[in-house]
Amino acid sequence: MIKFTIVTLFREALEPYLKTSMMWKATEKGLAEFDFVNLRDFGLGPHKSVDDTPYGGGDGMLLRCEPVFNAIEPVKAKDPDAKVILPTPVGVIWSQKLAREFAFNSGLCPSGLSPWADGTNSRAAALRNTPNQNANSHFIILCPHYEGYDERILSIVDYKISLGKYVLTGGELPALIIIDSVVRLIPGVLGGEKSAEIESFSDGDNLEYPQYTKPYDFRGMTVPDILLSGNHGEVAKWRAEHSGKAG
Ligand code: ADE
Numbered sequence: 305m306i307k308f309t310i311v312t313l314f315r316e317a318l319e320p321y322l323k324t325s326m327m328w329k330a331t332e333k334g335l336a337e338f339d340f341v342n343l344r345d346f347g348l349g350p351h352k353s354v355d356d357t358p359y360g361g362g363d364g365m366l367l368r369c370e371p372v373f374n375a376i377e378p379v380k381a382k383d384p385d386a387k388v389i390l391p392t393p394v395g396v397i398w399s400q401k402l403a404r405e406f407a408f409n410s411g412l413c414p415s416g417l418s419p420w421a422d423g424t425n426s427r428a429a430a431l432r433n434t435p436n437q438n439a440n441s442h443f444i445i446l447c448p449h450y451e452g453y454d455e456r457i458l459s460i461v462d463y464k465i466s467l468g469k470y471v472l473t474g475g476e477l478p479a480l481i482i483i484d485s486v487v488r489l490i491p492g493v494l495g496g497e498k499s500a501e502i503e504s505f506s507d508g509d510n511l512e513y514p515q516y517t518k519p520y521d522f523r524g525m526t527v528p529d530i531l532l533s534g535n536h537g538e539v540a541k542w543r544a545e546h547s548g549k550a551g
């Protein structure tokens with residue numbers, strides 16, 4: 305079971321996605337759990353304020369320490385192993401490799417690695433390395449809003465993660481992206497060996513190869529004939545040659 309506790313002012317922005325499609329299936333299957341902490345509940349004063357102006361002047365409001373610490377500390381008290389993630393444009397750039405580490409270096413697999421990390425690309429190997437379904441891993445994602453946060457908040461953060469070199473209005477979209485990209489890697493979520501094969505085929509930087517379904521000819525655009533050849537070796541070679549490389 306992988307658990308995400310999301311500390312946010314905007315639960316309603318996250319919940320519809322997490323209650324849809326694969327994330328919902330992961331919850332239903334007991335493979336993932338999503339929990340929310342309303343940062344506003346820990347706000348200060350009559351207005352339950354969570355932000356204030358920066359010392360030294362400047363534009364904008366910064367997320368204050370007290371609401372953040374008061375929101376996160378009870379979660380950590382219950383589960384001291386929970387790791388805190390802060391989405392921020394100045395964090396480490398999120399990648400497939402990191403998603404795999406979050407999914408698999410957290411006790412969900414006995415080896416501490418992806419069950420497909422041996423690169424054998426086989427269903428048998430995937431099944432041999434059955435992940436430890438009893439293992440738990442828990443991430444707390446703090447979603448800052450407004451223009452930034454008090455630097456002292458970093459003292460309770462384990463991972464600063466950036467989704468890219470652009471600035472979003474808050475941590476909610478990054479939280480969803482981090483969750484989605486990690487949860488889909490948990491064995492049983494996608495439910496197929498296909499996903500296992502693609503993940504093993506990829507070392508984390510290789511992305512999928514081009515794929516086609518019926519019809520063979522769509523408006524004059526035809527499917528590469530090698531894919532109809534029935535020659536599995538040649539198909540595998542073609543796919544390896546045509547798999548995209550992450551930038
Ligand atoms: N918060 C605002 N912009 C962000 C980004 N690019 N990545 C992660 N968190 C953010």
